[in-house]
Amino acid sequence: xxxxxxxxxxxxxxxxxxxxxxxxxxxxxxxxxxxxxxxxxxxxxxxxxxxxxxxxxxxxxxxxxxxxxxxxxxxxxxxxxxxxxxxxxxxxxxxxxxxxxxxxxxxxxxxxxxxxxxxxxxxxxxxxxxxxxxxxxxxxxxxxxxxxxxxxxxxxxxxxxxxxxxxxxxxxxxxxxxxxxxxxxxxxxxxxxxxxxxxxxxxxxxxxxxxxxxxxxxxxxxxxxxxxxxx
Amino acid sequence: xxxxxxxxxxxxxxxxxxxxxxxxxxxxxxxxxxxxxxxxxxxxxxxxxxxxxxxxxxxxxxxxxxxxxxxxxxxxxxxxxxxxxxxxxxxxxxxxxxxxxxxxxxxxx
Numbered sequence: 001x002x003x004x005x006x007x008x009x010x011x012x013x014x015x016x017x018x019x020x021x022x023x024x025x026x027x028x029x030x031x032x033x034x035x036x037x038x039x040x041x042x043x044x045x046x047x048x049x050x051x052x053x054x055x056x057x058x059x060x061x062x063x064x065x066x067x068x069x070x071x072x073x074x075x076x077x078x079x080x081x082x083x084x085x086x087x088x089x090x091x092x093x094x095x096x097x098x099x100x101x102x103x104x105x106x107x108x109x110x111x112x113x114x115x116x117x118x119x120x121x122x123x124x125x126x127x128x129x130x131x132x133x134x135x136x137x138x139x140x141x142x143x144x145x146x147x148x149x150x151x152x153x154x155x156x157x158x159x160x161x162x163x164x165x166x167x168x169x170x171x172x173x174x175x176x177x178x179x180x181x182x183x184x185x186x187x188x189x190x191x192x193x194x195x196x197x198x199x200x201x202x203x204x205x206x207x208x209x210x211x212x213x214x215x216x217x218x219x220x221x222x223x224x225x226x227x228x229x230x231x
Numbered sequence: 232x233x234x235x236x237x238x239x240x241x242x243x244x245x246x247x248x249x250x251x252x253x254x255x256x257x258x259x260x261x262x263x264x265x266x267x268x269x270x271x272x273x274x275x276x277x278x279x280x281x282x283x284x285x286x287x288x289x290x291x292x293x294x295x296x297x298x299x300x301x302x303x304x305x306x307x308x309x310x311x312x313x314x315x316x317x318x319x320x321x322x323x324x325x326x327x328x329x330x331x332x333x334x335x336x337x338x339x340x
Contacts, residue, residue, distance in 0.1 A: 027308055034311050038318035045322045047330055057338050075270040079263055086259040089300045096249045204302075211300045215293045221266075222285035226273035230281070 014199040026201050033205040037212050044216055047080030047171065051164045051223060061157035064143035066227035068133065070124060070167075074225040077120045078217060085214045088207045095190070103190045103203075110210070111183045114176055121173055128162070135163045146228065165224055172218040172220060175213045182206050248305040258299045265292050 013021055019025035055062050092104030132140040139157040145151040186206055189195065195203055269288040277284060298304040303315065 030306075030308065031310050031314065034318075038314055038321070041318050041322055042325065045325050052326070052330060053333050056333065071270060071273075075266060078266045082259060082262045082266065085296065085300055086255055089255045089258075090252065092256065093249060093252065103276075110264075110314055143304040210303055211296050215296055218289050218292045218296070219286075222269060222273070222282075222289050226269065226281075226285050228281065229273040230276040 012198060014194075022198060026204075029201045029205060030208075033208050037208060040212060044168075044171070047164070047168050048219070048223075051168065054160050054164060055223075055227075058157035058160055059115045060145050061153045062152050062161050063141075063146050065133075065141065065158045065161035065165075066224060067224050067229065068131075068141075068143075070127070071225055071229065073120060073124060074221055077117055077124075078221045080113050080120070081214050081217050084110045084117070085211055087113060088210050091190075092200060092203050092207050095195040095203050095226045096197050098196050100190065100193050100195075102166050103195060104187060107183055107187045107190055111180060111187065114180050114183065118173060118176055118180075121154040121169065121178075125166075125169075128166075133162050134166065168220055169224070172213065175216070176219075178212060179210055181210070248302065250299070250302075250305070254299065258295055262292055275339060 004100050015022055015025060019028065038212040079194055087106045091103050091110065094100075094102035094106055132138050139155070139162070141155050141162075143153045143158070145153055183206065186203060189202065253316070265288050269285055272284055272288075273281060303312065306312070
């Protein structure tokens with residue numbers, strides 16, 4: 001079977017022997033990636049569920065704590081992440097059109113945007129440490145019920161908000177850090193000229209991962225930064 | 232920017248769907264605009280609609296990313312779409328069934 005003339009991609013060095021052709025190999029890799037992203041959705045889904053339950057229970061504290069987050073910085077960081085998603089998409093397109101240097105440039109841009117996002121996030125977390133808004137023995141958070149200046153909020157409930165905030169933005173950032181490692185490898189591979197219009201599966205699947213992480217942030221931003229901002 | 236998408240793709244039986252650069256930039260512009268719009272609209276008092284609008288905008292952004300950046304709109308592979316829809320189904324089970332339970336219980340003091 002293997003020397004059948006019908007197998008056009010037979011000599012592509014990237015074709016593993018257990019696949020019939022490049023198209024089948026690409027589809028198999030893509031399916032595996034989407035299944036993995038399905039498990040990732042359920043992984044984050046559990047945290048989103050916990051968030052929604054606590055938000056319903058401790059809504060006043062969630063409002064006050066949410067308003068202590070830095071909205072302009074959060075919005076800017078969302079924009080940075082969207083820029084990184086664009087550069088990934090353009091990197092894949094460059095590989096599809098056999099533009100090696102452009103692929104590398106777009107991947108480096110993605111890396112820069114990703115690191116910028118993490119830098120901004122580190123600054124935000126640092127501010128929270130300085131303000132003693134990190135859950136733990138030194139946690140300190142004061143505020144009044146929205147619309148009732150005389151009624152104090154329960155700091156223990158606000159601590160739950162920050163626990164969710166650090167758990168979910170932290171897990172998101174961990175995915176970003178893993179993504180940075182993946183993109184360093186991709187840049188090296190792209191520089192060596194491994195990707196072209198016939199074979200760019202690692203780029204495509206890493207792109208799916210990066211966009212997925214972007215989507216998680218697209219939900220984290222309104223859920224943590226935008227609770228009753230008009231109060 | 233139709234560069235050589237017609238001629239080269241026709242030689243390959245698995246079509247590669249090279250999307251125009253302008254489309255990617257348009258999607259980027261939409262996502263950026265919606266990001267600043269959602270940040271602004273959150274400062275306007277819409278009552279109970281505030282979180283609804285925020286989540287609708289987020290879901291629209293996610294949909295655009297999935298369809299265009301993740302190429303789902305252009306995939307001919309039905310299995311990919313099936314996995315995507317199955318994922319949404321499981322997520323909906325997790326969220327909807329659990330929240331209907333919690334929503335019909337009291338709030339701990």
